[in-house]
Amino acid sequence: MVRIQTWLVAAAAIVLGALPAMAQDYPTRTIKMVVPFPPGGPSDVVARIVADGMSRALGESVIIENVSGAGGTIGTERVAEASPDGYTLLGAGMGSHVAAPALFAHLKYDSTKDFEPIGLASNSPVAVVARKGIPAKNLQEFIAWAKKGGDKLRQGHGGIGSASHMACLLFNAEAGLHPISVAFRGTGPALNDLIGGHIDYFCEQVLSIAPAVKGGSIKAFVVSGNARSTALPNVPSAKEAGFPNYQLSIWSAIFAPKGTPKPIVDKLSAALDKALDDPAVVKRLTGLGGTVPSKAERGPAHLETVLKADIARWNPILKQAMTMSKKAAK
Numbered sequence: 001m002v003r004i005q006t007w008l009v010a011a012a013a014i015v016l017g018a019l020p021a022m023a024q025d026y027p028t029r030t031i032k033m034v035v036p037f038p039p040g041g042p043s044d045v046v047a048r049i050v051a052d053g054m055s056r057a058l059g060e061s062v063i064i065e066n067v068s069g070a071g072g073t074i075g076t077e078r079v080a081e082a083s084p085d086g087y088t089l090l091g092a093g094m095g096s097h098v099a100a101p102a103l104f105a106h107l108k109y110d111s112t113k114d115f116e117p118i119g120l121a122s123n124s125p126v127a128v129v130a131r132k133g134i135p136a137k138n139l140q141e142f143i144a145w146a147k148k149g150g151d152k153l154r155q156g157h158g159g160i161g162s163a164s165h166m167a168c169l170l171f172n173a174e175a176g177l178h179p180i181s182v183a184f185r186g187t188g189p190a191l192n193d194l195i196g197g198h199i200d201y202f203c204e205q206v207l208s209i210a211p212a213v214k215g216g217s218i219k220a221f222v223v224s225g226n227a228r229s230t231a232l233p234n235v236p237s238a239k240e241a242g243f244p245n246y247q248l249s250i251w252s253a254i255f256a257p258k259g260t261p262k263p264i265v266d267k268l269s270a271a272l273d274k275a276l277d278d279p280a281v282v283k284r285l286t287g288l289g290g291t292v293p294s295k296a297e298r299g300p301a302h303l304e305t306v307l308k309a310d311i312a313r314w315n316p317i318l319k320q321a322m323t324m325s326k327k328a329a330k
Contacts, residue, residue: 023263026086027060033254035091036075038068040188041158042124042205046252047091049284050121053275058267064091068185071161072096073107080109084259086268090115093163093252098310100161102318112311116265117303118254119272122207122290126167126224126248127232129209130201131194132217139221139241142201143175149200155179156190156199163250164190166314167203167224169321174245194218205250206231206289224248231289249291253303265300273298 033051035044044066051062067075076096082088097111109115128139136142146153155172157165164187172179182199184190187208193199195217206223210231213220223229224246226239238246254272256265275281276292285292296302 023261023267026264026267027058029087030060031058031062031087031089032065033062033089033091034065034067034075034079036067036069036072036096037158037162038186038188039066040191040208041186042163042208042250043072043091043093043095043252044186044188045207045288046122046285046290047254049281050252050254050272050275051091053278053281054268054271056278057271057274062089069159071100071103071159071165073100073104073109073161076100076111077108079255079257080114082257084116084257084261086256086260086264088257089118089268090255091121091252092255094250094310094314095158095161095163095166097253097255097307098314099163099166099318101311102315103161103165103322112304112308114258115255116258116260117300117307118256118265118268119298119300120293120303120306121252121254121272121276122285122292123249123251124205124207124288124290125229126163126203126250127206127209127213127220127229127235128168128171128201128203128222129194129213129218129220131197131199132219133197134200134219136219136221139236139243142221143177146175146177146179146200149179151178151180153177153179154182154199156182156184156193156202158187158190158204159183159185162186164202164204166318167248167250169318170248171203171246173321174243191218207285208288210289222246229289230286251306253307269299 035047037043055062072095079090136145187204206229212218220235222241223235224238228237282292
């Protein structure tokens with residue numbers, strides 16, 4: 001018995017002794033960051049910008065792998081089950097980590113227990129956008145037009161539980177709209193169908209739709225929150241548009257699988273912090289309408305606090321909005 005105990009203590013000492021060396025050497029090869037949505041969506045855009053900055057900080061490439069489907073839950077589940085060695089990360093958002101737990105009854109991961117937070121990467125307001133053929137000139141006219149559409153009104157989103165689904169659930173509840181809900185495998189395909197006139201509107205982060213609005217291929221009627229977006233300065237805020245309760249800012253963040261050693265988490269968090277101080281990264285994010293987290297908003301501890309607070313805040317709101325949506329569809 002004594003020999004077994006001695007062996008266990010020795011083995012533990014070897015493992016614990018290896019952790020500092022592993023962290024000191026890390027990384028020694030390419031790091032994969034899984035984005036649980038197709039290319040072109042806000043999570044993908046932020047992840048690519050931040051991964052570029054983190055690559056420079058870490059001295060090894062951080063590459064993006066898009067694993068889409070089921071509102072971001074498929075790719076998120078894959079990372080939850082990945083080896084916790086620092087070489088598989090998740091470019092996550094509020095859809096997979098806040099909305100999905102409220103909207104899916106049997107998720108295969110717990111967003112608060114199955115991941116190690118690395119840090120926030122960006123924040124972005126939401127814009128309500130519509131196909132350019134709609135005659136409305138402002139938000140109130142759009143809502144009036146949409147109500148006349150009745151059961152023919154078509155609203156897209158990036159999948160059940162995605163941030164765009166979450167954003168339109170809240171918008172529809174506030175505006176009193178009951179559209180046909182059309183699910184896509186991410187924002188990119190939804191945006192393409194909006195531009196093509198196959199759906200009437202959807203609600204998405206300014207980060208991913210600003211270029212299409214500026215190019216005139218779609219219309220934007222309102223930006224969530226009390227202030228206009230620098231990326232869409234001609235679009236009124238919710239407060240200005242007489243829609244003050246539409247308060248929503250969508251965050252993007254980086255997570256690692258649960259059990260990733262703390263020294264590696266700390267190194268990844270430091271690399272993210274350095275990336276967010278990089279002028280090139282800041283310029284790209286802010287140019288698209290994103291907000292770079294302040295120093296006080298960075299790091300694993302703050303992300304963990306934000307995640308738990310947002311789940312507590314949005315869970316009842318989203319469940320109520322989903323219930324109202326189902327009742328209206330009957």
